[in-house]
Amino acid sequence: MNLASCQYLIKIAEHGSLSNAAVVLGVTQSALSRAIREMEAELGVSIFHRDGRGVSLTEDGKLVMEAASSVSSALSDLRSTLEASRGQVAKEITVGLLPSTAKILTVPLMVRLREEFPGTRMTIVEGATGHLAEWLNDGRVDVAVTNDSPSIKRFNPEPVVTHHLHLAGSRGGPRLPHEIPFAELASYPLVTQTRTHATRRELDHIAHEQGVRLNVAVEADSMVAIVQLVAAGLAYSLLPHFAVDYSTMQSSVVTNPGIERHICLVTPLAGARSQSLGPVIRSFRSEIRKVYKRISSDSAMAAATQV
Structure with a gap:
């Protein structure tokens, strides 16, 4: 069980499919299958149920997933600590969006990121507010743009729109x-x-x-x-x-x-991770407000002329 296999396991569990995870990770499906088989043999358990619709975690697999997530999170924290100590911006950021916000924000955020932080790679995931709250809590998402609701109150959401x-x-x-x-x-x-x-x-x-x-x-x-x-x-x-x-x-x-x-920007970050992602999040905050201000103006004009 190594770091690569942990990352493979996490992506397969997130997508519920070896083929989809292979596309996201940029590896072959056979490489993923081999890594999971080796992990199962090493640990002596079955990690996934397999059927015609995809894969799902077994009860033992859920325990392995928790351990894999802890390893991945610890490495991410270490990387962020080192980046912050050198005054560097984080190399990766995962952004969670509602389907309605993804339609509006995906392109502007990507353009802004490439202009200001060309060395940072962005991953975008979509989900309902409840899903985003779960992913924020698990550390799978660094920042989310979502509706205000009780499920995100503990993350100190900042209303932006x-x-x-x-x-x-x-x-x-x-x-x-x-x-x-x-x-x-x-x-x-x-x-x-x-x-x-x-x-x-x-x-x-x-x-x-x-x-x-x-x-x-x-x-x-x-x-x-x-x-x-x-x-x-x-x-x-x-x-x-x-x-x-x-x-x-x-x-x-x-x-x-x-x-x-209220549409909120949710950033449950602290410590080194917060320092290394801070400049990117501040830039995103500015861009989100600019995008919604423009859309509000365009929508008001369109509504005024509706027949």
Whole structure:
């Protein structure tokens, strides 16, 4: 069991597939299979269940995974300590994004990184807020851009953008008013996220307090699917203004009460790792605010001209 095999194990477990992990790691699938077989032989346990859909950790494999993660984390800390002692910027950063933020931020963050820190490599992972909180806690993510929720409070999230949710519908459907009271949402068939998402739970909580029975016609945890259903006129949804495509959609800001959401930059870093990543994170913070400011301005202009 060596460092390379630990890193292989972690990536295979994250992706649930040897083929996907091989692509990410830039090695052959046979090399991964051989490394896992050697590790299993050395430890005398089966690490993965294998079936037609991929692989998953056995109970013994979960213990091995914990040890592998500790080894990888310790090495990362050592590398960061050495980099910080030499005043160097970290060579790698892993950024966690929501699907909606990934669509907006991936390119600007990559451009900014290459311009200011060409020696630093960025890895981007996508997930819901709950997944990002778990990855932050495990040290698999260095910084995340996600919605504010109780699951990230312990990481001292820094709000970078505040926005209100809009009722979004197809541009070809009945004209929506500029504003719509929350109680009137009951008249619209909605596509929403499942209750595993903080925004959906907040929506249900407000509906309960207001005595409003929402018509949730479809649940979908894919932002792409939600936007497609709305644009096709099959349902309405509650979206941040920057997720509304005004070429195919129209929107109405929800009021009485409005639904305010915060997008936060979460950086649970301390010590040497924080020092070596600090310049990159500060640069990202500036870029994120710039991107959302531009999008807010563009969305406001598009909303003002919607027909």
